Amino acid sequence: MQLDTVYFALFLGCVAVAQAKLPVRWRMPVLLSASLIFYACSSVSYLVLMLGLCALNYWAASFLSRSSNEQRRACFFWATVAVNLATLITFKYTSGLIVQGLSRLGWTPPDGVVTRLAVPLGLSYFTFQMLACVTDAYRQTWRLDCGFAGFTLFGLFFPQISSGPIPRAGRLLPQLLDGHSPTVEDRLSGLRLIAFGYLKKTIVANRLNEYVTTIFNDQTGTGALPALVACCLNVLELYADFSGYIDIAIGSAQFLGIRLDPNFDRPFVSTSVTEFWRRWHITLALWLRDYLYTPLLIRIRNLGMTGVVLAMIITFAICGIWHGATWTYLLFGVSQGVALSVETLTKTWRKKRLKQFPEWSVKWAGRIYTLGFFVLTQVLFRAANLPQAMRIYGRLTHWRLSLHLSEVIPTPFFFAVDCLAIAMWIAVARSLGRASNRTTPQFVLLCGLLIVFLGRLGAAHFIYAKF
Amino acid sequence: MSDELWRDLTEVFRTSLDNEDLTLAETTTADDVEGWDSITHVLIMVAVEKKFRVKFTAAEIQRLENVGQLAALIRSKRGGV
Known part of the structure; x- marks a missing residue:
């Protein structure tokens, strides 16, 4: 669902209505459900991948926020960075290289194959977000103190997941977890x-x-x-x-x-x-x-x-x-x-x-x-x-x-x-x-x-x- | 905090930022000083390491929020001198 389509405008309107009609404690679940639906519209299988990455980064950020064993912290940090980068590189570059290689051999892959190799929606920006989170937790300049649902909403928040702006956890997470309703302004x-x-x-x-x-x-x-x-x-x-x-x-x-x-x-x-x-x-x-x-x-x-x-x-x-x-x-x-x-x-x-x-x-x-x-x-x-x-x-x-x-x-x-x-x-x-x-x-x-x-x-x- | 450490630290900042009138307080941050950007920050750290014969880790440099914290870090590296 591209942001410049009527479908997105309708989708946003529905989320706003749900937000206004449901009790304040439902605000975060509404935004999370909307973000998951938005992503599922792009690809259900890639949604599973993104949830897996959210779980990995949540686990790593919470460990880095709690642990004081410097050696283990360094191991966890670099391993998480490696997994995030490997996923990004695999999807962003490998698929293109495969298609390019096949084309050079004189075989143009059918559209279906190309689509299956496509980059998951917003993977680049999501990776930036996650790397910032685990790095800040490792540097001890930010501490993860929310549940997995809140962290997943932060990772997949639908208005910005496609192409940014790249948010920082310290500024966006508290807003997403806060139950206040939008003002008229x-x-x-x-x-x-x-x-x-x-x-x-x-x-x-x-x-x-x-x-x-x-x-x-x-x-x-x-x-x-x-x-x-x-x-x-x-x-x-x-x-x-x-x-x-x-x-x-x-x-x-x-x-x-x-x-x-x-x-x-x-x-x-x-x-x-x-x-x-x-x-x-x-x-x-x-x-x-x-x-x-x-x-x-x-x-x-x-x-x-x-x-x-x-x-x-x-x-x-x-x-x-x-x-x-x-x-x-x-x-x-x-x-x-x-x-x-x-x-x-x-x-x-x-x-x-x-x-x-x-x-x-x-x-x-x-x-x-x-x-x-x-x-x-x-x-x-x-x-x-x-x-x-x-x-x-x-x-x-x-x-x-x-x-x-x-x-x-x-x-x-x-x-x-x-x-x-x-x-x-x-x-x-x-x-x-x-x-x-x-x-x-x-x-x-x-x-x-x-x-x-x-x-x-x-x-x-x-x-x-x-x- | 010793006066000598504070005087030497001010001297390093004045030389690195090319500003002889600069005065530092414990709460001084990069936002308070003209020309103290991400590049000069690292160059100041190199000058501080040379002047006080200490070595900072990358994480220590990135965690610093103000001059007071830097002075405290130098002191802890030098064994509380």
Whole structure:
């Protein structure tokens, strides 16, 4: 059940009604049942797998929270980490490699086989959650003090299980276990966010997807301008798609009285790539910092700044590979790590040298550099393979004056509608900040009308669903 | 806590963060000091280990919540000096 479907909206409505009608002590069981049903809709057999992983991690986290035998604690911790990672790697990479291998041998597996090898819903994000729990319990910075049902709800909480935001047990678990009912403010602000998320997905992401896909798949085009427009729109599409999903996830949780951590904070105002990663996919960036980068840096701390650079590049390389076992994702990750390393190494120098320029010019130069860097590296993220990415980069160097308008805008009418959709998105984003409980019906109606008239419904699923 | 330990610790922080005016309290955290991020935190730990000739474990470094806890950890490593 995808979050951008009518079925999900109906499902959420039913859960909210059950939550409102049943006594407060039933609140947690209602959310748990809903989460189990939601997962079962994806796959019953994978639900059994996820429950098994929940049981393993619950057992490990409760042992790590109670035991004081350091040797046994270390054994339990590393064994649990190994099982979690082995499960993730097996499902995420092995199935793809098998299908790829069979294809190379000239046999295309039937759809049924491919489906059976598919990655369980939200396994990546679930693994991040579980690793954070057992690590925090091992470090003794968090203590498990709830039952298995509460922990399972934390692991499979349906609004965020598909693609995040990645929650931390210390903040989400107490809310899930608490019996309080959602307030009117929770319901209405949740509703506004859901409507805005649907709007971003349907009128911006789905519309732009067609244009960007056409240019990226065009094997014969040579002009730089169409490629540049596609690269810029590619970033806008990814942002609208992923932040749209996140808005629906956070809004759905809020509709049920649960606050999830934010995942975006106006990333395009960033003046450096370092700042960008504090504003883009925040929960993943913080997870990488706390559970991969910092422990790695601590281990190699005696290398000084060399260690800092190594830890950064390794962390982002793993982040890239996590998206998929391809050269494009690896290069995407490494490029981010290199940019962050260069920014870290030149931080003091830049601070001194840039003092002589007006503050506003430094800020705008930083924004243009950051956005330019992200637009270029996102080509690797989008491209189906390395040759396609190289073709796009090749086109970007091929500037010529004799360019037909039709090369940039193959269908002027649809391009104009795309521009109108982006303008509407910006206008609605501004009115979201001003919307109140009283104006929620008007806001939701406005979003609904724009979705009906400008939206491309059911065109493509969320990009991050595949990770 | 000895004045000498506190003075040396302040000196390490001032050098690592390039801030000669920095003053530390037992309750000071990374959020209170400009430039004290995850990178400088680890570099400060390396400088502290060198200065006080102690060795921290990864878990000890990650459990620290404020400067007071760091000072207490140094003291415990040095046998309560």
